[in-house]
Amino acid sequence: MTTQPTLGSRTGKTLKVDGLEFRDLDGDGSLAPYEDWRLSPEERARDLITRMNTEEKAGMMLIGSHHPGYSNFLPEPVEGQLLNENDVWRSHNPITGQEYPKPVLVTSSTDNAINLRHQRHLIVRDNLAPRDLATWTNAVQEVAEKSRLGIPVVFASNPRNHVALVSQFGVNESAGVFSEWPGELGMAALRDPELMETFGREIAKEWRAGGIHKLYGYMADLASEPRWSRFNGTFGEDTQLVSEYIAAVVRGMQGEKLSATSVATTIKHFPGGGVRYEGHDPHFEWGQDNEYPTENALHTYHLPPFQAAIDAGVSSIMPYYAKPVNSSAPQLRESLWQNPTTQFEEVAFAYNNTFIEELLRKEMGFEGYVNSDSGVIDAMMWGVEELSEPERFARAVKAGTDIFSDMANPEDLLAAVEQGHLKDADLDQPVIRILSEMFALGLFENPYVDVDRAAEVIGASAVAEMGAKAQRQSVTLLRDNHDLLPLERYEGTRMVYLYVTGRTRDAEVQKQFEAAIRGFAASVQFVAKPEDADVALVWVRPEIALFEDDREGVSLSVDPRENGVDVDQVMEIEKLVPTILIVNMTNPWLLGEIEPAAGAVVATYEITPENLLKSLAGWDGGPQGKLPLSVPFSHHVIETSPRDVPGKVLHEKEGNYAYLDRTKQNYTYGHGLTFEPERLITEDDAEQDQE
Numbered sequence: 248m249t250t251q252p253t254l255g256s257r258t259g260k261t262l263k264v265d266g267l268e269f270r271d272l273d274g275d276g277s278l279a280p281y282e283d284w285r286l287s288p289e290e291r292a293r294d295l296i297t298r299m300n301t302e303e304k305a306g307m308m309l310i311g312s313h314h315p316g317y318s319n320f321l322p323e324p325v326e327g328q329l330l331n332e333n334d335v336w337r338s339h340n341p342i343t344g345q346e347y348p349k350p351v352l353v354t355s356s357t358d359n360a361i362n363l364r365h366q367r368h369l370i371v372r373d374n375l376a377p378r379d380l381a382t383w384t385n386a387v388q389e390v391a392e393k394s395r396l397g398i399p400v401v402f403a404s405n406p407r408n409h410v411a412l413v414s415q416f417g418v419n420e421s422a423g424v425f426s427e428w429p430g431e432l433g434m435a436a437l438r439d440p441e442l443m444e445t446f447g448r449e450i451a452k453e454w455r456a457g458g459i460h461k462l463y464g465y466m467a468d469l470a471s472e473p474r475w476s477r478f479n480g481t482f483g484e485d486t487q488l489v490s491e492y493i494a495a496v497v498r499g500m501q502g503e504k505l506s507a508t509s510v511a512t513t514i515k516h517f518p519g520g521g522v523r524y525e526g527h528d529p530h531f532e533w534g535q536d537n538e539y540p541t542e543n544a545l546h547t548y549h550l551p552p553f554q555a556a557i558d559a560g561v562s563s564i565m566p567y568y569a570k571p572v573n574s575s576a577p578q579l580r581e582s583l584w585q586n587p588t589t590q591f592e593e594v595a596f597a598y599n600n601t602f603i604e605e606l607l608r609k610e611m612g613f614e615g616y617v618n619s620d621s622g623v624i625d626a627m628m629w630g631v632e633e634l635s636e637p638e639r640f641a642r643a644v645k646a647g648t649d650i651f652s653d654m655a656n657p658e659d660l661l662a663a664v665e666q667g668h669l670k671d672a673d674l675d676q677p678v679i680r681i682l683s684e685m686f687a688l689g690l691f692e693n694p695y696v697d698v699d700r701a702a703e704v705i706g707a708s709a710v711a712e713m714g715a716k717a718q719r720q721s722v723t724l725l726r727d728n729h730d731l732l733p734l735e736r737y738e739g740t741r742m743v744y745l746y747v748t749g750r751t752r753d754a755e756v757q758k759q760f761e762a763a764i765r766g767f768a769a770s771v772q773f774v775a776k777p778e779d780a781d782v783a784l785v786w787v788r789p790e791i792a793l794f795e796d797d798r799e800g801v802s803l804s805v806d807p808r809e810n811g812v813d814v815d816q817v818m819e820i821e822k823l824v825p826t827i828l829i830v831n832m833t834n835p836w837l838l839g840e841i842e843p844a845a846g847a848v849v850a851t852y853e854i855t856p857e858n859l860l861k862s863l864a865g866w867d868g869g870p871q872g873k874l875p876l877s878v879p880f881s882h883h884v885i886e887t888s889p890r891d892v893p894g895k896v897l898h899e900k901e902g903n904y905a906y907l908d909r910t911k912q913n914y915t916y917g918h919g920l921t922f923e924p925e926r927l928i929t930e931d932d933a934e935q936d937q938e
Contacts, residue, residue, distance in 0.1 A: 255693030272397030288686035306365025311655035313369035381701035384458030403461035433721035433852030436872030447499020467552035474526025479833035483875030507689025516567030519549030526803035566596035594630030603647035621653030641668035649677035723872035744780035749788025750811030763856035
């Protein structure tokens with residue numbers, strides 16, 4: 248039975264055929280195959296490609312950041328101006344600070360993006376309120392509807408549903424609007440793939456309500472190097488759990504197959520970004536190598552999560568900046584070697600035909616499209632530095648890369664065709680793959696969203712509470728103390744000393760924590776000196792800052808002392824007053840200095856202060872999390888361990904990798920205590936506390 252989809256149009260151009268209604272996207276008064284929703288996405292894509300010129304195909308192969316006209320991301324925002332009216336050029340990479348050989352277009356005016364450069368993939372970075380987001384995406388879609396072929400826009404975003412007490416560009420610029428869940432490591436601490444699928448399904452509703460259709464995520468990278476600054480974006484150290492989580496989030500966000508309710512996922516960073524020398528990231532020249540010291544580590548630990556994504560039907564996959572190097576132990580079967588003595592072609596994965604076409608597509612069965620990481624043409628072009636930018640485009644397209652991220656100017660891709668490095672026909676298969684996703688997402692039928700519904704769905708109370716509960720349960724109790732935990736009501740006033748120390752705006756986080764405690768227990772009185780307190784709550788928030796700490800020739804560290812924590816002050820507090828030590832585990836931090844004198848020790852993975860307090864008071868059973876990582880015993884065990892094998896496996900094999908606390912408990916993968924039932928706060932008590 249044919250089911251008429253709901254059509255959305257602001258031009259009013261529609262057709263009636265066989266008693267059914269279709270959008271007349273090209274305005275010619277007749278039904279073209281690409282306008283016929285009864286056909287398959289691929290059939291429609293193959294028809295549309297025949298109607299597109301080279302400029303339109305090239306524009307389809309770029310995805311760049313885009314902003315409303317009033318956005319503070321723009322150099323000259325205009326209050327009240329909905330659409331951006333100006334192109335923005337830069338001489339330096341806004342993330343790395345690297346100088347460009349020539350000025351780079353970082354974002355187009357809306358009209359130029361759609362009608363001059365023919366872009367149809369735009370990255371949302373602004374943290375807009377629901378109504379503002381829906382209003383803006385609708386306005387951009389209206390511009391696209393009026394274009395020659397009426398091709399709609401795909402809006403993409405980095406993750407938007409995790410707690411970020413302090414937002415940072417390129418890391419967590421969007422926070423506090425959508426439902427807030429723990430960070431990825433916190434989700435992994437729950438060890439619940441079913442919840443992960445529910446998470447994906449529920450947040451997809453929020454995204455589609457606001458007009459966002461594509462997620463840059465999640466990271467399938469196995470976290471095998473503790474010093475990697477992007478460790479906290481992974482689901483931890485266990486290959487099986489990471490695989491289960493990646494498959495679950497793909498199923499949750501996309502459904503059994505892509506549809507008008509799906510959010511397409513872009514799983515990254517193929518073939519695994521965790522293999523980092525001393526933690527250095529391939530955003531930088533000194534971190535560009537993927538060297539595998541352990542034979543077959545690639546297939547044993549790093550590829551299975553990507554295979555799980557493929558088996559779940561992932562729509563696109565993003566390769567990392569890094570390049571494989573031939574100083575590695577054997578990783579590929581010999582038929583994939585370059586020759587009998589050379590295993591790898593030493594070029595970045597976006598340019599690497601062996602990894603994309605032979606391994607990813609043919610061997611692993613991937614049928615979606617390959618989305619490069621940002622800047623592979625003009626900034627992080629490892630292994631192809633000697634090529635011109637048109638030649639780099641050609642090399643990447645021929646290797647199997649279909650769309651290029653954070654680019655707004657198709658000039659050099661067009662130059663690749665004009666100079667004979669590519670043919671017009673070479674653009675067809677990439678664009679067909681990309682268009683097939685757009686058709687499957689239902690955007691050619693209705694790209695518009697209901698502004699009122701966006702306000703109702705995004706951050707709605709039911710999904711927000713699901714996220715809050717996950718936050719509370721993700722907390723990991725590493726070492727218990729019955730005198731200090733759970734937090735309970737005390738008769739009379741309780742003197743509390745609160746101390747937050749870390750890398751990023753710890754004074755701001757301290758204010759949030761103080762406000763949360765006041766709201767949690769009216770009887771609390773803060774004291775200025777730890778020796779005057781009954782109890783101290785110390786929240787340690789170290790951080791490895793990718794674009795500040797990752798420097799050539801400087802070995803990265805997971806010592807809290809070297810990552811913003813005043814370790815001496817923490818130890819002094821612990822001497823003076825019973826202390827609940829709370830460690831925010833964005834990386835596996837060394838705890839040898841700050842753990843022994845603490846009264847109790849807990850781990851968080853990004854959580855609001857309110858939900859942290861509720862967890863420590865026993866709400867929802869109190870801390871339920873299990874460590875998704877192994878806390879290393881020392882600098883030495885990190886430096887002498889292979890970077891391509893996760894700490895979980897290292898401890899299982901050798902028994903001496905994980906930290907041993909003062910009670911002789913190893914903080915290895917899976918460790919985590921819980922409160923005994925008789926110590927938990929009751930539901931009635933919780934409601935009374937709220938009152």
